[in-house]
Amino acid sequence: MNDDIGLPISHWRRLWLYCVGALVLSFLIVPSLIIVPMSFSGSTLLRFPPESWSLRWYEAYFQSVEWRDATIVSLKAAVLTTVFATPIGTAAAYALNSGALRLAGFINVVLTASLIIPVILIGIGTFFLYARLGLNNTLTGLVLAHTVQAVPLVVLTVLSGFRSYDMNQERVARSLGAGRFSAFWQVTMPQIRFSIVSGALFAFITSFDEVVVSLFISGGETTTLTRRMFSALRDQIDPTIAAISTCLIVLSIVLLSAAQLFGRRR
Amino acid sequence: MSARPAEFVSHGLNADALRADARRESLGLLGLCSPGLVLVGIIIVLPIGWLFWLSLFDENGQLSGANYARFVEQASYIRTFITTFEVAFLVTGLCVLIGYPLAYMLSQLPRRAASVCLIFVVLPFWTSVLVRTYAWLVILQRKGLVNTWLIDLGLISQPLPLAHNFAGVIIGMTHIMLPFLVLPLYASMKTIDADYLCAAMNLGAPPTAAFWQVFFPLSLPGLAAGVVIVFILCLGFFVTPALMGGGKVVMWAMRMEQTTGLYSNWGAGSALGVVLLAVTLGLLGLFRWLLGARATSVWGAR
Numbered sequence: 294m295n296d297d298i299g300l301p302i303s304h305w306r307r308l309w310l311y312c313v314g315a316l317v318l319s320f321l322i323v324p325s326l327i328i329v330p331m332s333f334s335g336s337t338l339l340r341f342p343p344e345s346w347s348l349r350w351y352e353a354y355f356q357s358v359e360w361r362d363a364t365i366v367s368l369k370a371a372v373l374t375t376v377f378a379t380p381i382g383t384a385a386a387y388a389l390n391s392g393a394l395r396l397a398g399f400i401n402v403v404l405t406a407s408l409i410i411p412v413i414l415i416g417i418g419t420f421f422l423y424a425r426l427g428l429n430n431t432l433t434g435l436v437l438a439h440t441v442q443a444v445p446l447v448v449l450t451v452l453s454g455f456r457s458y459d460m461n462q463e464r465v466a467r468s469l470g471a472g473r474f475s476a477f478w479q480v481t482m483p484q485i486r487f488s489i490v491s492g493a494l495f496a497f498i499t500s501f502d503e504v505v506v507s508l509f510i511s512g513g514e515t516t517t518l519t520r521r522m523f524s525a526l527r528d529q530i531d532p533t534i535a536a537i538s539t540c541l542i543v544l545s546i547v548l549l550s551a552a553q554l555f556g557r558r559r
Numbered sequence: 560m561s562a563r564p565a566e567f568v569s570h571g572l573n574a575d576a577l578r579a580d581a582r583r584e585s586l587g588l589l590g591l592c593s594p595g596l597v598l599v600g601i602i603i604v605l606p607i608g609w610l611f612w613l614s615l616f617d618e619n620g621q622l623s624g625a626n627y628a629r630f631v632e633q634a635s636y637i638r639t640f641i642t643t644f645e646v647a648f649l650v651t652g653l654c655v656l657i658g659y660p661l662a663y664m665l666s667q668l669p670r671r672a673a674s675v676c677l678i679f680v681v682l683p684f685w686t687s688v689l690v691r692t693y694a695w696l697v698i699l700q701r702k703g704l705v706n707t708w709l710i711d712l713g714l715i716s717q718p719l720p721l722a723h724n725f726a727g728v729i730i731g732m733t734h735i736m737l738p739f740l741v742l743p744l745y746a747s748m749k750t751i752d753a754d755y756l757c758a759a760m761n762l763g764a765p766p767t768a769a770f771w772q773v774f775f776p777l778s779l780p781g782l783a784a785g786v787v788i789v790f791i792l793c794l795g796f797f798v799t800p801a802l803m804g805g806g807k808v809v810m811w812a813m814r815m816e817q818t819t820g821l822y823s824n825w826g827a828g829s830a831l832g833v834v835l836l837a838v839t840l841g842l843l844g845l846f847r848w849l850l851g852a853r854a855t856s857v858w859g860a861r
Binding site: 302306307310311313314317318320321322324325327328331338339340341381382384385387388389391393394395400403404406407409410411412413414415417418419421422437438440441444448498501502504505519522523526527530534535538541542545546548549553 | 581584585588589591592594595596598599601602603604605606607609610657658660661663664665667676678679680681682683685686687688689690691692693694695696697698700702703704707734737738766791794795797798801802812815816819825828829832835836839840843
């Protein structure tokens with residue numbers, strides 16, 4: 294829209310607004326960033342700035358079998374969730390976008406229900422169900438529960454990608470003899486692939502960062518990183534968590550940048 | 560965007576074949592949705608329905624409303640509800656108070672500057688709730704950064720109780736909820752045409768009057784959408800109160816976890832869940848009815 298708001302108010306008169314805005318932005322961002330230098334601290338005391346520097350908390354993280362196993366479980370679950378949620382969500386978004394689907398509004402509500410339903414209820418519910426199916430503390434159960442939570446994000450992201458795509462192109466391909474799937478694959482897919490990738494990134498981070506449901510249904514050998522962190526935070530504040538948090542922050546920044554990059558090229 | 564306008568299906572010479580084709584098309588599309596629908600059915604709808612069924616029976620397996628009656632009879636449950644709504648109102652209020660100026664500033668900045676600032680709003684969204692809660696624990700706890708600094712500066716002699724209490728929960732939750740308010744609010748402010756404000760000022764309105772009489776009313780739908788999302792998320796929020804409440808601030812979700820986990824009272828825990836879901840859907844339905852479908856569109860913005 295309009296790049297320059299042509300209001301007859303000088304920037305100087307709005308200085309207070311910029312100050313308030315900057316303060317709120319730093320409230321949002323500083324707490325997470327303050328963790329980064331503290332994770333390189335040489336002492337067990339969490340001080341800012343740290344009195345001495347070392348990599349001991351990173352060593353503690355990487356050398357601990359428990360933390361390493363938990364990280365691997367979380368990565369496995371996140372990759373598998375991405376692999377399942379992306380096609381399921383894309384297929385659903387395709388159907389919802391076509392307009393020829395009956396009950397599209399209802400289906401949309403059902404698919405995105407997990408965004409509205411309190412997570413704690415999903416956690417207790419899946420725990421209760423899995424107890425009967427023997428799926429608690431299994432990777433399968435974890436991936437299923439995470440996929441349900443990731444699908445709505447994929448659906449919404451891909452749907453927003455479809456908004457800037459003209460479905461007639463696919464119809465042209467089909468009227469020229471392309472099959473349904475190859476028309477989608479060769480004509481539609483290349484044009485919405487950036488929103489599909491964004492959706493996949495959402496799915497990954499949703500699974501990797503998921504706390505509440507994992508708290509109920511993961512344990513033993515499939516304890517996720519978030520579950521172990523949660524227990525550790527309940528007991529005591531160990532600077533190892535600062536090192537892990539820094540790794541997670543770096544992962545968030547990488548994924549967000551990737552999503553922004555792909556989002557812009559959409 | 561409909562593939563086949565209805566009149567083509569109903570008229571024409573081969574109407575039957577076309578109708579059959581449309582039906583096949585619709586079924587095929589339903590098939591594309593079915594993996595997602597089946598998954599939601601098994602993982603979400605089935606267990607919640609089961610919990611609802613459980614909540615209707617007391618400990619002896621008799622059909623009764625005892626699980627719901629105790630919410631109004633037992634003081635500890637009433638206290639949980641009061642705490643939950645207190646936290647939800649306070650956090651929502653704080654988010655509005657600091658989120659509105661931020662969204663307003665973002666909407667007034669030139670596009671490039673705004674998109675840089677927006678990254679700061681979206682990044683916390685992508686950062687684990689645990690990491691952010693940990694950060695606040697480090698900053699606010701007894702031997703945390705704030706207390707250390709204040710004692711070093713000689714301003715206080717005893718550490719202030721900032722974490723593991725009500726204040727800690729409020730600060731931590733406000734930090735986590737803020738983007739949920741700012742993003743829909745910003746999106747709706749972007750659609751307000753600056754010409755309205757120019758017109759108001761041309762007609763002699765001072766900037767404050769132009770803001771309060773023109774801009775603010777136009778931004779209310781976006782504000783309401785953000786408020787609903789934040790309030791609803793607060794009601795069922797678990798992580799931050801559990802970690803920063805120090806066991807003293809028992810909110811709804813924590814109560815559910817304790818009742819089912821600690822006391823294995825599934826009937827009572829399920830009843831709590833059913834009421835929470837009903838309140839959530841009720842609020843959402845109410846605001847949707849008042850404002851249209853905007854209330855849930857925030858998720859697309861992430």
